[in-house]
Amino acid sequence: MSRRVFAALFAGLALSTAGPAAAQTLARAPVASPTLLAGASHDPSVPTTQQVLGWATGEQISRPAELRRYFEALAAHAPDRVRLFDYGQTHEGRPLWGAVVASPANLARLEAIKAGSRALSDPRATSAAEAERLIADLPAIVWLAHSVHGDEISPADAAAATAHHLLASRDPAVQAWLQRTIVVIVPSQNPDGRDRFINSFRAGLGVETNPDPLSAERAQPWPGGRFNHDLFDLNRDWFIQSQPETRSHAALVLDWRPHVLVDAHEMGTDESFFFPPEAEPLNPLLPASTLAMRERIGRNTAQRFDEIGQPYFVRQVFDAFYPGYGDGWPAYLGAVSMTYEQGSARGLVARRSDGSLLTYREGVRNTFVALLSTIETAAANREQLLRDRWAFARDGVEGGRGAYILGPNPADPTAVEKLAGLLVRSGIEVGRADRPFNACGRQWPAGSYVVSRSQPLRRMVEVLLTRDIPVPADFMARQAARRDRGLSDELYDVTAWSLPLMFNVPAEACGAAPQVATTAVGPELVRPAAVANPEARYGWLIHPGAAGQKLTIALLRQGVAARAMLAPFTHESGAWPAASRRS
Incomplete structure (x- = not known):
């Protein structure tokens, strides 16, 4: 290689990497159209992600803090239609939060709507006449929860697109939805895992995106982004509630008693999109009315996907048997709860096994369309949803x-x-x-x-x-x-x-x-262990079990030494099993 050619290559390399601005520039997902929904007309005064974050929705994978910044901009623009709330905190100190999008009239009476939803869920405290009044008056509560697995990325950005469309759309039908529903949006159920994924993704990202399945940008170092800080799969935790994310979210759902709930996920890159009806087996305790409404929402979503040419499947892979999922547990509160699954780019663009490309923006678009279909169907079936909730509660008491x-x-x-x-x-x-x-x-x-x-x-x-x-x-x-x-x-x-x-x-x-x-009884899990003979001169024996573990941990945190007994033994106070502690 000549010295001149080498110098020219070196100069080109220097130009491509020099300067802080170049170092901070991120590759972006290919954009086929300026809006996610072809033909949509939006009020330009409503802030966009481009204006607030610097990219159009779906061009980048937004961090939880960036999503929060965008929703704060929406709330500042339309405080009579958007309200943000915090509902907890992760192990790593990130806030768990959500937003309500509603008409001004419904947002102004939000607490009354929540109280009405709870009243409609208890026929022992609510008369039939009062139930009829509530059914005639209340909007349906539609709950949209996203990205419980941190590396299932597109649903969280679809949450931002959904909020923007509800506020900015000039379609009278969209504004009519908000007369008949209120929409609660939880953009990221697992912000610790999402940030972990984005850290590894951005660290591996080149000047241009690489769709290869083995590219560095989608090679997640252990433990990856799926889990929360404690490496727990939050989608299996809804009735055990061992994690702060699930515990806080479940308490929130109990307080609101939504009528429709979506848990939006991603799946393998080669897949298209899944929505209910689910595969067999179906849990026999699921109400027939829930299954019927899931199918009604699914048929509407199928129509919307057909209009945009998006493949999908139903009644395959994802069953409705286990009650601990994000779509399982709420069903036994009376909600029409559903899992949505979008094939994941696990980055900005991915090559499928057939050679075709899947962009992040496409995944965001598909979830966005499914969420709008859900709101649309809930609005059209507002009264039926409320009547089904009343019937569910009555069946519980009388059946x-x-x-x-x-x-x-x-x-x-x-x-x-x-x-x-x-x-x-x-x-x-x-x-x-x-x-x-x-x-x-x-x-x-x-x-x-x-x-x-x-x-x-x-x-x-x-x-x-x-x-x-x-x-x-x-x-x-x-x-x-x-x-x-x-x-x-x-x-x-x-x-x-x-x-x-x-x-x-x-x-x-x-x-x-x-x-x-x-x-x-209340939600307290274990009472503190009672201490017998507090004046003991030598020490105490602690019986194994939940209360004993709680006491032992408290003692260890205070610097008190304790020893585990490896075999059963007897003492003047009786027989003690192995795993008893002495302090």
């Missing part, structure tokens, strides 16, 4: 007989307390017996818990406490036939979750409610 009894396990007496607290966190009414009583042909000690089957959330009671939710026999037969042919099963995920079994708590489903006074 259940007897009660579940939960007793203490002598090996871990406080495990039943933790279980009772989790049930309350799922909206279930639980009472603690004030004295011993007889039920199901046996005696139960004072402090046992009674969970009536005659309450508005009866289906939540049954789905969490029933020992075995049966998978339909014809589906099981089909799986056995597949196994015989060497094929994998068609179950998506978890098939067993009985909480009494999980907590090793004695439990019985009694045909008649016990005749015993009970005290309503």
